[in-house]
Amino acid sequence: PTPTPTPSYGITFASVAANMNDTVTVPTGYTVQVLLKAGDSIEAGTAYADAYPTPDQAEKWAGGNHDGMAYFELSGTDANSGGLLAINFEYPDFNILMDGDYDADTATAAQKALALSAVGIGVVEVAKASDGSWSVKADSKYNKRYTGNSSYKASGPASGLLSGTIKGMLNNCSSGRTPWGTYLTCEETTDNYLDPTQPEENYGWVVEIDPYQELAAPTKRTALGRFDHENVAYMADSNSRVAFYMGHDGTPGCIYKFVCDRAYSSSNRAANTDMLDHGTLYVARFNGDGTGEWRALVQGQNGLTAGASDPGNVSQFTTPPEPTMVDFTNQAQVLINTISAARVAGGTVMDRPEWITVAPDNSAVFVTLTNNSSRATADAANPRTKNRHGHIIKFKEEGNSPLATTFSWEIFLLAGDPELAGFGDKLEGDINGDTFSSPDGIRIDPKGRLWVQTDHSIPGTSGKPDTSIEDVFGHNAMFYIDQTSKESKRFLVGPEGCEITGIAYTPDLTNFFINIQHPTGNWPVDGKEPRSSTIVVRRTDATPIGN
Ligand code: FEO
Numbered sequence: 170p171t172p173t174p175t176p177s178y179g180i181t182f183a184s185v186a187a188n189m190n191d192t193v194t195v196p197t198g199y200t201v202q203v204l205l206k207a208g209d210s211i212e213a214g215t216a217y218a219d220a221y222p223t224p225d226q227a228e229k230w231a232g233g234n235h236d237g238m239a240y241f242e243l244s245g246t247d248a249n250s251g252g253l254l255a256i257n258f259e260y261p262d263f264n265i266l267m268d269g270d271y272d273a274d275t276a277t278a279a280q281k282a283l284a285l286s287a288v289g290i291g292v293v294e295v296a297k298a299s300d301g302s303w304s305v306k307a308d309s310k311y312n313k314r315y316t317g318n319s320s321y322k323a324s325g326p327a328s329g330l331l332s333g334t335i336k337g338m339l340n341n342c343s344s345g346r347t348p349w350g351t352y353l354t355c356e357e358t359t360d361n362y363l364d365p366t367q368p369e370e371n372y373g374w375v376v377e378i379d380p381y382q383e384l385a386a387p388t389k390r391t392a393l394g395r396f397d398h399e400n401v402a403y404m405a406d407s408n409s410r411v412a413f414y415m416g417h418d419g420t421p422g423c424i425y426k427f428v429c430d431r432a433y434s435s436s437n438r439a440a441n442t443d444m445l446d447h448g449t450l451y452v453a454r455f456n457g458d459g460t461g462e463w464r465a466l467v468q469g470q471n472g473l474t475a476g477a478s479d480p481g482n483v484s485q486f487t488t489p490p491e492p493t494m495v496d497f498t499n500q501a502q503v504l505i506n507t508i509s510a511a512r513v514a515g516g517t518v519m520d521r522p523e524w525i526t527v528a529p530d531n532s533a534v535f536v537t538l539t540n541n542s543s544r545a546t547a548d549a550a551n552p553r554t555k556n557r558h559g560h561i562i563k564f565k566e567e568g569n570s571p572l573a574t575t576f577s578w579e580i581f582l583l584a585g586d587p588e589l590a591g592f593g594d595k596l597e598g599d600i601n602g603d604t605f606s607s608p609d610g611i612r613i614d615p616k617g618r619l620w621v622q623t624d625h626s627i628p629g630t631s632g633k634p635d636t637s638i639e640d641v642f643g644h645n646a647m648f649y650i651d652q653t654s655k656e657s658k659r660f661l662v663g664p665e666g667c668e669i670t671g672i673a674y675t676p677d678l679t680n681f682f683i684n685i686q687h688p689t690g691n692w693p694v695d696g697k698e699p700r701s702s703t704i705v706v707r708r709t710d711a712t713p714i715g716n
Pocket residue numbers: 259342343357399418523
């Protein structure tokens with residue numbers, strides 16, 4: 170037999186040009202397949218077919234606005250040709266759910282139930298056929314929806330302040346996973362589609378879900394704090410100690426990590442069920458000299474006491490607002506009011522932290538700061554006022570350890586475009602190569618290659634008079650960025666109106682799963698309503714992506 174050549178994980182693809190085509194554009198030699206559209210069947214039942222559903226029908230469909238995503242291996246299955254995808258549904262694709270716009274104030278009970286059916290997550294078993302194409306296994310026992318109408322538990326220090334059984338999880342933006350094979354889905358906003366009978370404190374958490382349905386029921390882990398959670402990325406060391414990094418997508422918001430008290434078990438999954446209930450939550454402080462520190466958000470420490478003074482969103486004002494008084498009398502109050510606790514403790518308020526990713530060797534952590542056009546006061550880590558196009562920060566934990574309490578950091582790049590130079594607020598940025606605005610999704614793959622996905626708002630202005638953001642950058646896109654030369658290469662461009670998000674892959678990196686969120690044109694089914702979708706990108710010669 171012919172020996173199998175060693176696969177190359179180099180980056181040799183030819184960049185695709187910025188464009189405004191109503192399709193997914195990938196480099197020569199690559200193919201795109203639509204795998205799971207909003208309205209496709211997940212649990213057995215009907216699928217969307219040009220008619221609006223009942224709430225019971227939609228409860229079993231792929232929800233809408235596919236966002237964060239993770240791929241899980243199945244024992245007994247070659248992971249490169251089959252596994253589980255857990256997919257976040259951030260908000261409904263209303264155009265396939267109901268006639269006209271959704272108005273929370275006037276919505277009927279059925280419309281509210283429909284909206285809640287479309288958020289949450291879905292788990293699907295996917296499999297590759299001999300021709301390389303992928304499909305959802307319709308009869309898999311793993312296929313399951315967790316929605317805004319489902320029931321959830323709460324655990325951790327603030328769980329006593331929440332309902333015993335909670336209805337729904339909301340606005341599942343991005344996500345992450347644990348080393349013990351559970352999915353972490355993040356509630357980004359706490360107010361949209363809220364059932365008015367439900368207490369708001371029940372929302373804004375990281376929710377742990379076992380895609381294999383073996384461990385605990387879906388659980389809101391209050392020890393990780395309550396805020397507009399974007400994603401979660403973990404760093405584990407050789408002793409199985411682990412930290413979970415999280416961004417607060419707020420204007421502005423802080424960067425956090427949660428360090429578990431003990432090592433996880435790699436041999437006994439069930440022993441890890443309460444790992445996320447016992448640990449320390451920290452907020453990042455970025456000092457002007459390139460050093461940083463993690464400050465514990467623990468009642469009684471770092472000013473977190475009764476009568477604490479919250480300075481507020483100081484970066485949004487040139488004259489600081491009056492501080493407000495907050496009582497942190499126990500750890501539950503710290504966790505319910507995490508945003509305020511972080512400011513009291515001296516955390517740095519950043520330009521809307523979106524995703525965080527950790528290098529495979531723990532030597533670097535990257536975070537996207539998507540943009541913050543209302544920033545009035547700059548600092549070293551957020552150097553542009555009216556930061557229209559965002560930036561990316563790289564930091565390095567002391568000793569490359571998840572347990573570190575100090576780190577060093579640098580600005581990795583400032584997004585923007587040379588065409589925008591001279592129009593104010595350093596709009597040009599310093600990207601080397603293909604330019605972009607508003608980095609959002611970011612992931613370093615297992616070979617250490619850095620991928621960035623964008624979410625610039627549409628419609629939006631570039632900052633140059635009478636020039637739309639799409640005139641300069643085209644549609645939202647996905648980029649490879651070399652970490653040494655910082656050269657950026659555009660890998661994929663999305664269809665009209667969408668953002669690009671969600672990055673998952675098979676272990677051999679020959680199949681990338683990517684989410685196309687909120688398209689507005691004529692994609693993915695020509696002549697039909699647009700639908701958010703998970704796609705698969707691969708090379709026609711079945712070698713690793715990027716090569
Ligand atoms: Fe749902 Fe911050 O993106």
